[in-house]
Amino acid sequence: MSDRPIIRPRTLKGFRDFLPEAMQAREWLIDTARTVFRSHGYEPIDTPALEYTEILLGKGGAETDKQLYRFEDHGGRDVALRFDLTVPLARFVAQHIGELGVPFKRYHVGPVWRGENTQRGRYREFMQCDFDTIGTESLAADTEAALVIHDVFAALDIGEFTIHLNNRLVLAGLLAELGLADRTADVLRSIDKLPKIGRQGVAADLEELVGASPAQADRLLAALTVTGTNSEVLAQVAELAGGAADAGVAALTEVVQGLAAADVAASRVKVDLSIARGLDYYTGTVFETFLAEIPEIGSVCSGGRYDDLASIYTKQRLPGVGASLGIDRLLAALEEIGKLDAAAAAPSILMTMFDGSRSADYVGLAAMLRRGGLSVELYPEAKKLASQLKYADRKGHRLAVIIGDSEWETGTAQVKDMASRVSHTIDLTELLDTCRQLLGATAG
RNA sequence: GUGGCUGUAGCUCAAUGGCAAGAGCGCCGGGACGUGACCCCGGAGACGCCGGUUCAACUCCGGUCGGCCACCCCA
Known part of the structure; x- marks a missing residue:
């Protein structure tokens, strides 16, 4: 000390x-x-x-x-x-x-x-x-x-999601058409606030901070908030931009069609011209991804x-x-x-230890089970059984193998199912098969 | 960067300007000494740090180091 x-x-x-x-x-x-x-x-x-x-x-x-x-x-x-x-x-x-x-x-x-x-x-x-x-x-x-x-999001299996697509060229075309091309950066910053301060807010922002005329702000916002299916949105925007956005519209169309050909559900792809973030840096396609259950946290990809x-x-x-x-x-x-529970990868078996002087025997049995393809953790000391079982519970082990003096004498083992609390006494030679069987049975 | 809130056991939270800071959960031990729920008994364990005010500070004030929130900025 x-x-x-x-x-x-x-x-x-x-x-x-x-x-x-x-x-x-x-x-x-x-x-x-x-x-x-x-x-x-x-x-x-x-x-x-x-x-x-x-x-x-x-x-x-x-x-x-x-x-x-x-x-x-x-x-x-x-x-x-x-x-x-x-x-x-x-x-x-x-x-x-x-x-x-x-x-x-x-x-x-x-x-x-x-x-x-x-x-x-x-x-x-x-x-x-x-x-x-x-x-x-x-x-x-x-x-x-x-x-x-x-x-990736389909594989994560965490609920529905939507990939929002835009193309920098579409907005560039619109801004050129509206005569705002020289203030692109400021305009984008304002557009970015759309979800937060709403259409009125952005309109005010565009007039006060960017110096756009009410007519310019109105036309821009009209284009950004077009609704409909992806192809309807694209058609309307092409028209509103008077041809200046054609290259961007064509590119977006190709990507949308490609995704459809890959069997991506239409509900998961949304052409969204209000996506402005990152447009400073990007020059073409832009993606943002939102989770249906929790859109307020913003884009997750x-x-x-x-x-x-x-x-x-x-x-x-x-x-x-x-x-x-x-x-x-x-x-x-x-x-x-609450979608993280499934992520916990539980080990399956805890080998309890009863007699420290026989630790080599426990090590050997645990190794045998592992060679059989199972995940086994050996408790490191001969602490009282209640503590070891509590530890198994906390770690999420599904089975506990208990072998004390009486089991060694008779050549048996207890295999305890943690969830049901049922203990099976079996011959030591059957240990691997019994564990496999119990794990298989409780898995489905 | 600006403003606000906050800092007590491992965790979540109480109380109090004055000799002994409480609880629940968790942990350890026991009751049932070889079976993790529940119950009972016992035990260990904390006022973030520095300074100031005061006869006396965990409690008030300031600073500092963290934490939370809003805004700003940015991907």
């Missing part, structure tokens, strides 16, 4: 520990996404957490905008932690595209860091999960990206097409399309609507 003062255990603001329950949910989510990515031919990559600051900031990048964790390393280099996975991807493809070839499809799951203020669902260290196709302008890649989003990923690192033009799954936001949402 030392009387040294102890250091208070704590984590930095915005940084989190993950307990097993939370971590299992994360792994389930990421594993599911990974399986879908691979099924479409996306390959995994990783890049360093730390990069040269100039790589991350690019030319004249505003450090304050990115809330960089930036410092000088031991060799005097100016370095920083990555704040997203897109910039590292740009550097990565610029550096390796020669050996990779195009099209290059990758997914990347990893932590990123931003020193910004924390709030609900926003941390300083958080996980991003991106997938992108680099090096092709074909709309087939856009369609595939949307299809991947669809397949967003992305789109960009013309040129890596122009600051290479002269080769590298267009691409991809999206990012909001892991933290999605998990928070699933917890809220």
